[in-house]
């Protein structure tokens with residue numbers, strides 16, 4: 001990265017820091033500890049449109065301001081695995097009439113482990129001839145780390161290999177394995193994600209008791225945090241993420257984590273005894289001693305019923321991808337809890353997006 005790019009990055013990061021600290025100052029929150037991103041090769045996923053230009057074929061993106069398309073032969077924000085593949089793949093597709101015909105998009109999902117899933121999206125049905133060519137292509141692309149190919153067309157999904165990568169995340173002195181499924185939520189910036197996990201481990205050290213997690217995805221936090229709690233229960237709405245989470249619990253050798261497919265709102269109803277769910281069979285919520293709750297909701301933040309519920313726990317860890325809804329939610333949480341730790345994780349460098357973490361503890365009465 002050039003010096004001026006580095007300066008631009010630092011300046012934007014300082015602006016994010018000031019914005020977050022400004023938003024949270026009304027809650028007497030401590031200034032954020034900032035976790036910067038690597039300046040390049042930080043994104044584990046990337047999506048491109050495909051441009052057909054006579055015999056030529058290349059990745060394109062669109063300028064967000066002008067909406068003009070531009071050619072992309074390499075993409076520094078994406079991982080090295082993706083960048084190494086882009087030119088190789090395009091060269092092979094360019095010379096393959098069957099595989100390039102009606103191809104309109106390519107999505108890449110990579111992992112620090114080196115594994116890669118390439119999704120090819122088509123405006124045509126994918127027949128046996130396509131399958132045979134795609135299988136040949138996959139054989140040619142497979143090197144040391146596995147490469148999978150997914151063909152997508154209307155009502156069709158052909159999987160050659162896997163529809164997931166197995167990620168290896170180094171967190172402090174341990175490496176955790178995670179199944180990351182194509183088209184499901186995963187944290188885009190793997191290195192910064194490791195710093196996020198480490199921060200949650202640090203601020204929850206010594207809390208003891210049990211952990212409740214809402215919006216747990218594939219167990220990104222639940223799995224490592226199992227080390228800090230007697231038992232962990234996580235809830236998540238998306239079926240593929242729940243099934244990946246079950247795999248992740250098993251592959252990391254844990255016996256104190258349960259993940260249940262329930263929306264946060266449903267789980268709050270179950271906790272209040274308003275509704276019973278067969279999906280909670282075998283789990284007696286009354287036996288848990290929840291000292292801590294971790295939430296990592298989508299941009300909209302938490303609804304009021306969930307906020308009122310999580311106020312019942314002594315410690316709240318809130319991971320947020322939207323500081324505005326975080327601040328809104330804190331107006332309620334701050335009635336009973338004090339923000340004791342704040343962090344800014346630069347998941348999305350060179351954008352205005354802020355990923356933040358706060359820890360709250362119950363105020364003395």
Ligand SMILES: C[S@@+](CC[C@H](N)C(=O)[O-])C[C@H]1O[C@@H](n2cnc3c(N)ncnc32)[C@H](O)[C@@H]1O
Pocket residue numbers: 185186187214215216217218219220221235236237238241262263264265296297298321
């Ligand atoms: C920001 S992601 C966080 C996932 C996970 N903590 C991680 O780090 O990978 C939010 C997650 O909430 C899930 N979700 C969205 N709405 C939900 C709801 N109403 N109840 C439960 N989970 C929900 C999404 O499927 C997604 O996995």
